[in-house]
Amino acid sequence: TNGLNRLFRSRRVLSYSYPFAYYMFGDDLFKNEMTKEVSEIKQNLFEDQQQQLESNVEKLSMCLEEPFNDYDEDKIKDVRMQMITMSGIVDNLCKKMYECIENDLLGSLQKSIHIIAPYKSKGVEKA
Numbered sequence: 396t397n398g399l400n401r402l403f404r405s406r407r408v409l410s411y412s413y414p415f416a417y418y419m420f421g422d423d424l425f426k427n428e429m430t431k432e433v434s435e436i437k438q439n440l441f442e443d444q445q446q447q448l449e450s451n452v453e454k455l456s457m458c459l460e461e462p463f464n465d466y467d468e469d470k471i472k473d474v475r476m477q478m479i480t481m482s483g484i485v486d487n488l489c490k491k492m493y494e495c496i497e498n499d500l501l502g503s504l505q506k507s508i509h510i511i512a513p514y515k516s517k518g519v520e521k522a
Contacts, residue, residue: 398459401482405452408489408514412445419500428504437500444495448488455481486516 418424420438429437458478463471493514 398455398478398482401485402452402455402459405448405455405485405489408492409445409448409452412441412448412492415496416441416445425504437503440499441495444488444492448485448492451481451485451488455485490514490516 416438419441420434425434455478458474458481461474463474466474
């Protein structure tokens with residue numbers, strides 16, 4: 396269930412990253428905040444982070460879809476270890492994407508009037 400929760404959270408992070416990218420790079424909202432060249436560099440950085448996360452989320456999803464009923468005990472252990480590894484990688488990539496947004500993209504804006512909720516590995520903290 397840990398891998399499944401990580402998959403849900405990382406897919407949510409990805410789903411929020413697309414509208415963020417649209418407003419950050421495809422809209423006129425920040426056009427006066429940075430030059431076209433700087434915007435392109437930051438867009439490439441962000442899209443690289445996004446692509447890495449997409450790729451690894453898909454790998455985690457594939458691990459979770461394995462037909463465990465057909466496997467012997469050793470194969471189940473191998474897939475479980477692969478799932479644990481992929482969960483850690485995906486969590487790290489989510490953190491890196493949040494840091495990229497906070498520090499490299501929004502942190503460099505002149506107006507710098509942004510607030511982004513910090514990424515939590517275990518999800519949202521309950522009140």
